[in-house]
Amino acid sequence: MQRFTLVGLVLLNLALLAMLAVVTFGNPASAFAFGGQARGEYVAISGTIAGTKTPVIWIVNQATQEVVSFQFDSQRDVLVGYGYRNMNDDAIAIKRSRQ
Numbered sequence: 001m002q003r004f005t006l007v008g009l010v011l012l013n014l015a016l017l018a019m020l021a022v023v024t025f026g027n028p029a030s031a032f033a034f035g036g037q038a039r040g041e042y043v044a045i046s047g048t049i050a051g052t053k054t055p056v057i058w059i060v061n062q063a064t065q066e067v068v069s070f071q072f073d074s075q076r077d078v079l080v081g082y083g084y085r086n087m088n089d090d091a092i093a094i095k096r097s098r099q
Helices: 003-023 086-095
Strands: 042-047 056-061 066-073 078-085
Touching: 078 086
Parallel strands: none
Antiparallel strands: 042 056, 056 066, 066 078
16 A cells, blocks of 8 residues: 555656746746737826826836826825827827828
């Protein structure tokens, strides 16, 4: 009985070692959003807009070159969407205007 237990433990350890090697040396995982697009890298910037007292947060998605802005509404205790821009579209429009 002990021989079967020892053989079983050795096989289990070999299987665990193989799984550890696959996880360690395999391809790194990459997350994908719905629709197959890669997840973005984000940068958040805070600032103010002339004429307002509430600070604004701009969040830039570097992968898709999109910017969204939010302001905090303290009365409702929520972030409110303030605006959206696609920087690629803006760059194309600027390029066309200079031609």
